[in-house]
Amino acid sequence: MPRTLDLIRNSQVPFNVMHSAAHGSLAVPAAETLEILVYLAVHNKVFGEQARMTLAGWDEKASVVAAGDPHTQTEVLQYFVAPENLRPGLLPALAENPAVHDAWLAGLAETGSRNVVEILLKSQRVMSTPRLSLALHSNPNLRPNEQPGVGHKIAETGTSPTQANATEAASEGASPEAEAADEVVEGAIAKFLEENAAELAAERDKPFQLQGATREELTGELTDANVAAADGESVAVDAASAEEVGDAAKAGEKAAVGPAGKPAAAVAVRARKPAVPAGMERRDSALQKISKLDIKGRIALAMRGNKEDRSILIRDSTKLVALAVLDSPKVSEKEIETFALQKNVLESVLRTIPMRRKFAKNYNVQRNLVYNPRTPLDASLGLMKGLLVRDLKNLSENKDVADTIRKMASRLYRQKVEKKG
Numbered sequence: 041m042p043r044t045l046d047l048i049r050n051s052q053v054p055f056n057v058m059h060s061a062a063h064g065s066l067a068v069p070a071a072e073t074l075e076i077l078v079y080l081a082v083h084n085k086v087f088g089e090q091a092r093m094t095l096a097g098w099d100e101k102a103s104v105v106a107a108g109d110p111h112t113q114t115e116v117l118q119y120f121v122a123p124e125n126l127r128p129g130l131l132p133a134l135a136e137n138p139a140v141h142d143a144w145l146a147g148l149a150e151t152g153s154r155n156v157v158e159i160l161l162k163s164q165r166v167m168s169t170p171r172l173s174l175a176l177h178s179n180p181n182l183r184p185n186e187q188p189g190v191g192h193k194i195a196e197t198g199t200s201p202t203q204a205n206a207t208e209a210a211s212e213g214a215s216p217e218a219e220a221a222d223e224v225v226e227g228a229i230a231k232f233l234e235e236n237a238a239e240l241a242a243e244r245d246k247p248f249q250l251q252g253a254t255r256e257e258l259t260g261e262l263t264d265a266n267v268a269a270a271d272g273e274s275v276a277v278d279a280a281s282a283e284e285v286g287d288a289a290k291a292g293e294k295a296a297v298g299p300a301g302k303p304a305a306a307v308a309v310r311a312r313k314p315a316v317p318a319g320m321e322r323r324d325s326a327l328q329k330i331s332k333l334d335i336k337g338r339i340a341l342a343m344r345g346n347k348e349d350r351s352i353l354i355r356d357s358t359k360l361v362a363l364a365v366l367d368s369p370k371v372s373e374k375e376i377e378t379f380a381l382q383k384n385v386l387e388s389v390l391r392t393i394p395m396r397r398k399f400a401k402n403y404n405v406q407r408n409l410v411y412n413p414r415t416p417l418d419a420s421l422g423l424m425k426g427l428l429v430r431d432l433k434n435l436s437e438n439k440d441v442a443d444t445i446r447k448m449a450s451r452l453y454r455q456k457v458e459k460k461g
Contacts, residue, residue: 044068045076051437062087064094071113074098074106078119095119100129108133123148128155135163142171149175157181167193224369229343232367233336236360240335248331248338249357252384326352339364347375354379354389362389366396373402380408380415390415394423407431413440420445429456 044066047053053061060066061076062084068076077098080091106112107120107130119125121134121144131148134140148156149172157179166172167190176182177190233240326348330338335358342353342364354365362385365371376399379385390409394400407427410420424445427435435441435449 043072045072045079048076048079050434058084058087062090062094064098070102071106074116075113078113078116081119082115092125095125096127100127103127103130104133108137110137110139112137112139114139118144121145121148123152126156128159131156131159132163135160136165142169145172146175149173150178152179152181154181157186161186161190170194225343228367228369229340232339232343232364239360240339243358243360244335246335246358248333250352251355251357251362251386335361343368343370345370347372350375351378354382355384357386359386359388362386363392366392366399373399373405377402377404377408380405381412383412383414385414387414387416391419394419403428410435410445411438411441413442417442417444421448424448424452427452429453432456 044053044061048058048061057066058080062080064073064077066073066076074095077091077095080087081095082088084091103120106116117134117137117140120127120130121140126148135145145160145166149160149166152160157176160166160172160176166176173190173193177187177194182190330341330349330352333341338353338356338358338361341349342356342361345353345368350365350368350371354362356362365379366376366389376393379389380393390412393405394409399405403426406423409415410423410427420441421444424432424435427449432449432453436446436453438446438449
């Protein structure tokens with residue numbers, strides 16, 4: 041008999057069961073309840089908010105046990121450790137759990153609040169892992185009197201930052217960004233600029249705009265980890281000026297919707313720079329850094345930058361910049377899988393991904409593109425033939441995609457089932 045979670049994933053349970061699931065009141069084991077709540081919080085539009093509220097108030101003792109258990113499902117651990125969901129009481133257990141990847145903790149160590157820093161300073165794993173101690177050492181919330189202690193731990197390992205990052209990437213079976221040789225990156229930039237010289241000249245004065253910005257982004261309440269300021273600074277996102285944002289916020293959704301009631305395609309991004317505490321060097325967030333660049337600078341950063349830079353620039357409303365991310369020698373297939381599912385990128389990005397041979401061979405990329413309702417219809421129809429039976433069945437029941445896609449998925453599903461039979 042399938043698990044309740046599997047039935048929920050396949051939309052095979054009635055509304056009242058989904059309602060109970062979002063409140064954590066189903067009669068299933070505690071571990072599966074957490075899996076269900078996290079699944080709804082991440083993937084379900086109707087019950088996601090309630091599931092997030094339920095998780096935020098979940099019994100702390102039970103949550104700590106799950107956070108420290110190496111057998112807890114990866115998606116649950118990843119949800120717990122995400123900055124926007126983090127409960128400080130769970131962090132000590134998460135930090136010592138070997139199933140929690142160093143890469144997840146590194147982000148917290150580098151940009152976490154003072155409370156997070158205090159907890160990580162007490163973590164044996166963080167202080168003995170080169171990559172994590174290096175990230176913690178760069179956190180602006182680390183006090184001057186604490187820096188020598190962290191620096192001493194780093195010196196004890198005798199590991200340089202480059203070695204630490206390479207070791208971590210190798211342990212995860214990934215290619216570190218640093219592996220892309222400088223000459224390869226610079227060659228890719230030169231080639232891209234040369235091939236797109238005419239379009240570049242036409243777009244040269246276009247400012248950075250964040251494609252598909254949310255209402256929170258419009259009003260400066262950035263909650264996305266990839267867009268939030270790295271040092272806790274506030275970032276204001278507006279369409280023309282701070283006054284316009286304030287007026288739009290008061291009026292409801294004027295800045296967030298177009299004349300036909302449709303979400304605004306893009307908003308201009310501008311950094312609001314707060315006062316810098318005495319003795320603390322201010323660090324610009326990735327968003328602030330990007331907002332200062334012209335189009336050539338953004339293209340170069342799309343090629344040279346890190347994962348966080350690419351996660352922002354893929355949403356640049358200037359097509360050349362977004363496509364430069366796809367041409368970066370540093371971009372990974374995992375990133376492309378994520379881009380293929382995003383609804384806040386240009387359609388030209390989704391159309392271009394399957395045209396890149398190295399990405400088109402990735403099954404997850406193909407499936408994600410077809411499941412993305414923003415992918416152009418002709419591109420989705422061309423990719424559907426390669427989907428597996430189970431994915432075709434799920435797609436035929438997916439109400440987010442176009443009716444044409446559902447009907448085609450249903451037909452292909454029947455054909456493949458009959459062929460197997």
